[in-house]
Amino acid sequence: MAEHLDDHDLTILHPPFGLVLRVGDLTLRPLADADLAEYAALIRRPIFEDPDSPAVFPWYRADPETRVRNALAFQWRLRSEIEPDGWTLPFGVSAHGRLIGCQDMSASRFGERRVVSSGSWLTLDAHGKGYGKLMRQAMLVLAFDHLGALRAxxxxxxxxxxxxxxxxxxxxVDNGTKVSTLPGPVHEEQRFLVTPESFRRPEVPLRIEGVTAELRAMLGAP
Structure with missing residues (x-):
């Protein structure tokens, strides 16, 4: 019978599992299977003050059980699709040991383009505490300082x-507008960009662990 794999073994087999970002009260790390039960409970909870707003994500418009089933499949798919030509790192965001949201970072042909994009959300009861800004700042420090991104x-x-x-x-800063291509109501979207020079860094301590040579190679980081 095969021996049980511990967390250290999994970080060798899948280097993103070794990533940990700690900033202020928040901890960000890629979701592992052990986190998925809490993740499923989280996405059943309210995220938006106005459920009819154009800002509501298409995946959130589904009924809660369909939402959970699709979200779990999404997490498993992201892991299998990581390669230098394209990847998404889905970070679970925890405050004081409790999962409160997600912060994703994605790239296409990162080694050549050196550009990342992001998406994020918090449960409604975590709004208004500055967490949205802190988790984005942590992601940007990882992208700019540790992976060599030139633009987000x-x-x-x-x-x-x-x-x-x-x-x-x-x-x-503003980077023009576009008409959304996502399913659901058609709406206009404001685009933004930030560079290492214009980035406003967090004012609280930040520590990042797990940026290994294996992870950098997996992501195509220069």
Whole structure:
């Protein structure tokens, strides 16, 4: 019978599992199978103050059980698709040991383009505490300082004041608009970009662990 794999073994087999970002009260790390029960419970909870807002994610519009089933499949698929030509790192965000949201970072042909994009959400009861800005800042430090990104991009539905405030608080500038291509109601989106020079860094201590040569090779980091 095969021996049981511990967490250290899994970080060797799948280097993203070794990533840990700690900033202020928050800890960010890629979701592992042991986290998925808590993750499933989390995405059954309210995220949006106005469920009819254009800012509501298409996946969130499904009924809770369908939402959970699709979200778990999404997490497993992201792991299998990581390669230098394209990847997404889905970080679970915890405050004081409790999962409160997610922060994703994605790239296409990162080694050549050196550009990342991001998406994030918090449960409704975690809004208004500065967590959205802190988790984005942690992701940007990883991207710029540890992976060599030269540019980070984001977008928000026009009128989504919270998301816009997070982007501006991190130093993003406007980068034009586009009409959303996502399923659901058609709406206009504001695009943003930030560079290492314009990035506004967190004012609280930040520690990043797990950026190994194996991880960098997996992501195509220069």
């Amino acid at each position: 991009e984001s977008l928000a539905a026009v009128g989504n004041g919270r998301s816009v405030a997070v982007s501006r608080g991190c130093g993003y």
